[in-house]
Amino acid sequence: MVHFSLPTLVGKAFGKNKGWPQQWSKPEPKKNYDAIIIGGGGHGLSAAYYLAKEHGVSNVAVLEKGWLGGGNTGRNTTIIRSNYLCDESARLYDHALGLWEGLSQEINYNLMFSQRGVLMLAHTVHDVQVLKRHVHANRLNGVDNEWLSPDQAKAFCPPLNISPKARYPVLGAALQKRGGVARHDAVAWGYARAAAALGVDIIEQCEVTGIRRGADGRVAGVETTRGSIGAKKIAISAAAHSSILLAMAGIRAPIETFPLQALVSEPIEPAFPCVVLSNTVHAYISQSDKGELVIGSGTEQYLSYSQGGPLHSVEHTVAAICEMFPIFTRLRMLRNWGGAVDMTPDRSPIIAKTPVPGLYLNGGWGSGGFKATPGAGHLLAWTVAKDEPHAINAPFTLERFRSGRLIDEAAAAAVAH
Amino acid sequence: MLLIKCPYCQQERAEVEFSYAGEAHIERPSDPAALSDAEWEAYLFLRSNPRGTHFERWYHIHGCGRYFNAVRDTVTDNFVRTYPAGMPRPSVHDIDDAKT
Ligand SMILES: Cc1cc2nc3c(=O)[nH]c(=O)nc-3n(C[C@H](O)[C@H](O)[C@H](O)COP(=O)(O)OP(=O)(O)OC[C@H]3O[C@@H](n4cnc5c(N)ncnc54)[C@H](O)[C@@H]3O)c2cc1C
Ligand SMILES: [Zn+2]
Numbered sequence: 001m002v003h004f005s006l007p008t009l010v011g012k013a014f015g016k017n018k019g020w021p022q023q024w025s026k027p028e029p030k031k032n033y034d035a036i037i038i039g040g041g042g043h044g045l046s047a048a049y050y051l052a053k054e055h056g057v058s059n060v061a062v063l064e065k066g067w068l069g070g071g072n073t074g075r076n077t078t079i080i081r082s083n084y085l086c087d088e089s090a091r092l093y094d095h096a097l098g099l100w101e102g103l104s105q106e107i108n109y110n111l112m113f114s115q116r117g118v119l120m121l122a123h124t125v126h127d128v129q130v131l132k133r134h135v136h137a138n139r140l141n142g143v144d145n146e147w148l149s150p151d152q153a154k155a156f157c158p159p160l161n162i163s164p165k166a167r168y169p170v171l172g173a174a175l176q177k178r179g180g181v182a183r184h185d186a187v188a189w190g191y192a193r194a195a196a197a198l199g200v201d202i203i204e205q206c207e208v209t210g211i212r213r214g215a216d217g218r219v220a221g222v223e224t225t226r227g228s229i230g231a232k233k234i235a236i237s238a239a240a241h242s243s244i245l246l247a248m249a250g251i252r253a254p255i256e257t258f259p260l261q262a263l264v265s266e267p268i269e270p271a272f273p274c275v276v277l278s279n280t281v282h283a284y285i286s287q288s289d290k291g292e293l294v295i296g297s298g299t300e301q302y303l304s305y306s307q308g309g310p311l312h313s314v315e316h317t318v319a320a321i322c323e324m325f326p327i328f329t330r331l332r333m334l335r336n337w338g339g340a341v342d343m344t345p346d347r348s349p350i351i352a353k354t355p356v357p358g359l360y361l362n363g364g365w366g367s368g369g370f371k372a373t374p375g376a377g378h379l380l381a382w383t384v385a386k387d388e389p390h391a392i393n394a395p396f397t398l399e400r401f402r403s404g405r406l407i408d409e410a411a412a413a414a415v416a417h
Numbered sequence: 418m419l420l421i422k423c424p425y426c427q428q429e430r431a432e433v434e435f436s437y438a439g440e441a442h443i444e445r446p447s448d449p450a451a452l453s454d455a456e457w458e459a460y461l462f463l464r465s466n467p468r469g470t471h472f473e474r475w476y477h478i479h480g481c482g483r484y485f486n487a488v489r490d491t492v493t494d495n496f497v498r499t500y501p502a503g504m505p506r507p508s509v510h511d512i513d514d515a516k517t
Contacts, residue, residue: 255464255466302473303437303440310418
């Protein structure tokens with residue numbers, strides 16, 4: 001692996017940028033692995049990296065049915081924050097945010113991680129109460145989050161319309177300064193390169209079609225479109241397809257898959273300094289380094305794997321954006337797309353052992369798992385390596401839907417991305 | 418936008434007239450007090466979430482105001498058919514007929 005640095009960059013430039021090596025190799029699947037991770041999104045790749053780096057388990061394969069990051073990793077609006085309400089969630093998402101902070105250096109890959117601040121708007125009395133409650137709960141959990149008046153919000157985000165005459169006037173906002181965005185593809189590629197350098201096999205165009213089990217019930221391997229592969233341990237990290245893979249091991253899941261859409265505008269000069277979310281009008285927006293405004297909608301109402309959605313939801317989102325930011329009303333939109341997100345009833349993820357020995361699940365991240373990419377992988381790796389959860393993911397079990405110990409971020413609202 | 422045929426109104430109308438109401442044919446327990454935790458979990462939270470044929474409920478909220486069921490493919494989003502609430506789940510055979 002070539003170490004990326006200023007000298008290598010200059011050196012290769014003199015060589016007309018020829019001779020950059022492949023960032024990760026494309027091996028044929030081996031007969032057997034110590035662990036197989038199903039799903040080559042950011043989560044699966046990060047789990048492979050931490051398995052090799054922190055647990056010395058490098059006889060690992062990541063199996064991806066399409067291409068790396070082609071699922072929700074490459075389709076999301078990249079908002080990163082950790083100001084969740086419940087204690088368990090605050091610990092989980094803040095663990096991830098802590099890992100983001102040193103990650104570009106650690107894996108020697110420019111993730112374009114930018115802590116430009118995430119502003120969550122309150123438009124109603126109820127919003128004000130909910131967001132203030134978040135601010136207080138977050139402070140008790142050591143997570144930064146502060147309350148801003150409309151004027152302070154405007155000073156932080158000048159394009160914001162704070163006129164009291166607006167259809168949804170801004171009554172205040174919660175600001176997490178450590179929140180921000182990162183470059184989604186780079187996250188998948190950076191982890192893939194770092195994991196491959198530690199000996200992990202990254203195998204694309206390899207769809208898992210079955211999970212094999214031994215006479216004792218333990219997992220024994222997987223059937224794939226590239227043949228059968230043995231494994232002592234198997235971790236499912238397949239986002240939209242979590243429940244389909246669990247079904248291959250006879251497990252019914254509390255997960256349903258819904259479309260979620262996003263869109264970008266034509267690129268413009270830097271005009272938008274932070275990330276803004278509004279739950280009430282349901283829209284969120286930031287500006288990419290290419291200059292496009294990146295805008296996300298809410299999930300569609302019906303279950304679907306189509307990775308697309310109706311235009312009326314996009315129109316609704318754009319109307320909300322124009323209302324909050326009148327300076328953007330004449331911008332043209334460049335393209336829109338959809339992903340398929342795996343929703344749990346309490347809108348919290350599952351990172352846990354399953355009832356099948358040797359089978360682990362990281363899923364149910366729904367519309368908000370990009371921000372957790374380093375944390376989800378880190379905790380999944382721990383759970384797989386030690387066959388028991390880390391204290392941070394211990395509450396995020398499959399069994400909580402039976403015991404009733406939900407981690408109810410859905411009722412806690414402010415749940416959008 | 419989906420086009421959905423309400424089996425009561427007998428009209429194909431735009432999705433915005435309807436609201437989705439989750440998986441169909443999940444029976445409300447007749448004796449809730451007798452349910453085990455596992456049965457509650459199955460009733461409240463476990464869903465089939467198939468890639469393909471899905472049985473689901475819709476509510477014609479901006480129309481007749483009634484609930485009905487539908488068979489829809491969750492990859493193409495095409496409706497195979499809709500039918501009144503209370504009717505039994507169509508068989509695989511019925512679904513294949515409706516597709517052709
Ligand atoms: C439009 C949109 C906007 C979003 N915005 C945000 C946001 O702003 N902030 C945020 O935190 N989150 C956001 N999310 C959610 C976030 O994208 C996901 O939670 C996160 O990317 C999940 O990561 P992953 O690696 O698990 O998923 P994915 O990247 O989807 O990876 C799963 C992989 O598994 C593969 N797979 C599936 N089945 C199989 C099989 N049988 N065999 C082999 N491989 C298989 C898939 O091909 C896929 O590549 C958004 C999502 C969408 C769709
Ligand atoms: Zn009707």
